[in-house]
Amino acid sequence: xxxxxxxxxMGDLRRENCxxxxxxxxxxxxxxxxxxxxGQPLAMLMKMNPLVSVLHLYDVVNAPGVTAxxxxxxxxxxxRGFLGQQQLEDALTGMDLxxxxxGVPRKPGMTRDDLFNINAGIVKTLCEGIAKCxxxxxxxxxxxxxxxxxPIAAEVFKKAGTYDPKLLLGVTxxxxxxxxxxxxxxxxxxxxxxxVPVVGGHAGVTILPLLxxxxxxxxxxxxxxxxxxxxxxxxxxxxxxxxxxxxxATLSMAYAAVKFADACLRGLRGxxxxxxxxxxxxxxxxxxxxxxxxxxxxxGVEEIHPLGPLNEYERAGLEKAKKELAGSxxxxxxxxxx
Ligand code: NAI
Numbered sequence: 001x002x003x004x005x006x007x008x009x010m011g012d013l014r015r016e017n018c019x020x021x022x023x024x025x026x027x028x029x030x031x032x033x034x035x036x037x038x039g040q041p042l043a044m045l046m047k048m049n050p051l052v053s054v055l056h057l058y059d060v061v062n063a064p065g066v067t068a069x070x071x072x073x074x075x076x077x078x079x080r081g082f083l084g085q086q087q088l089e090d091a092l093t094g095m096d097l098x099x100x101x102x103g104v105p106r107k108p109g110m111t112r113d114d115l116f117n118i119n120a121g122i123v124k125t126l127c128e129g130i131a132k133c134x135x136x137x138x139x140x141x142x143x144x145x146x147x148x149x150x151p152i153a154a155e156v157f158k159k160a161g162t163y164d165p166k167l168l169l170g171v172t173x174x175x176x177x178x179x180x181x182x183x184x185x186x187x188x189x190x191x192x193x194x195x196v197p198v199v200g201g202h203a204g205v206t207i208l209p210l211l212x213x214x215x216x217x218x219x220x221x222x223x224x225x226x227x228x229x230x231x232x233x234x235x236x237x238x239x240x241x242x243x244x245x246x247x248x249a250t251l252s253m254a255y256a257a258v259k260f261a262d263a264c265l266r267g268l269r270g271x272x273x274x275x276x277x278x279x280x281x282x283x284x285x286x287x288x289x290x291x292x293x294x295x296x297x298x299x300g301v302e303e304i305h306p307l308g309p310l311n312e313y314e315r316a317g318l319e320k321a322k323k324e325l326a327g328s329x330x331x332x333x334x335x336x337x338x
Contacts, residue, residue: 026053026077027265030095030134032088032126033102034081035059035066037250038142038257042101045258047073051265058082058091059102088126092133096268099261100126103143105248106240112145112203113328120335123149124156131160138167138264138300142257146170146202147325150279150289151332159336166300169264170279172202172291173256174249178235179209182228187218198232198277199292199307200321201328207233208321212311225313267296280304287322289329 029046033039034057043057047070055077057067067081082091092098103119106112123143130139135157143149150170157163179196187194195215200208209232211220220228231238239249260276267274279291280301293305310318 035062041254135162147328148332155336165281
């Protein structure tokens with residue numbers, strides 16, 4: 001007669017069941033830099049997302065601890081941890097979506113560009129892994145300076161012969177989340193009802209909120225426009241200064257990253273009308289990369305929306321943004337081509 005399985009067999013059995021369930025439906029998502037300030041709450045929120053069946057958590061430190069912790073949550077995604085460069089390929093194989101919050105954050109007095117020297121190399125290595133192990137995955141780049149790290153990722157993929165511009169997206173969602181919050185405060189509305197397009201890039205003057213296109217349709221005084229534009233452009237610095245050396249935005253960033261990743265997954269599933277702002281390869285301006293509203297679908301970025309009518313204030317902002325963005329893009333491209 002059949003013996004009940006012993007403890008270790010039981011473990012194997014359950015793991016096999018979990019694997020089968022993971023493979024049968026839902027998406028496979030990897031978070032690279034999962035033990036960091038953004039990575040941990042991002043991993044937690046992805047574990048709560050019903051569209052995720054398998055969640056791979058990769059970092060160069062502490063991945064096993066974060067994985068053990070998150071794996072106890074009673075939601076359906078199966079969680080696996082991967083530690084160190086030698087496990088990067090296993091972490092990436094078979095993934096549908098890769099989210100990258102790996103790298104150092106700002107301290108007071110630093111610009112995002114000050115992070116370039118360290119983060120450029122990290123993003124390069126991770127993207128080489130993606131090109132090799134999951135070239136068809138959608139990639140969400142969070143690591144700063146996003147204005148340069150997305151061009152770096154594109155160059156790595158081009159070199160590997162796997163580049164598909166529809167699959168590479170820089171995450172500017174936090175700028176939109178902040179804009180929605182600050183505009184809602186001024187208008188006295190629930191932030192969930194407010195939609196502010198934010199275009200350009202993700203640093204200082206390249207962050208360009210289009211307040212003339214806010215939904216619901218609203219008008220602002222010149223003073224309100226100055227206040228809102230300044231606060232949206234410097235929202236990240238507001239957090240860096242408040243944290244006083246302990247890092248930059250992590251919790252609101254994790255929230256924004258998951259909101260954006262969820263939109264990517266719903267697009268992949270085939271949902272209609274999924275539109276979010278993102279920093280992508282673009283022909284909206286003469287620059288090779290630009291953030292604007294994009295429609296997400298089964299193949300990634302399926303349509304890039306034009307900027308729409310801009311007022312004089314926004315046209316002036318756009319010129320300033322383009323000037324700075326051009327330099328940041330060039331810096332990223334030359335980092336790989338040099
Ligand atoms: P953190 O320092 O708390 O975490 C970064 C994690 O990346 C650490 O766990 C570290 O071990 C890991 N890491 C370092 N090198 C790695 C490698 N080669 N492979 C895998 N993992 C590696 O930093 P935090 O606060 O989580 O920020 C991460 C990045 O996100 C920073 O570059 C920051 O500037 C950026 N950021 C982007 C925002 C956006 O809106 N796109 C907003 C806020 C931050």
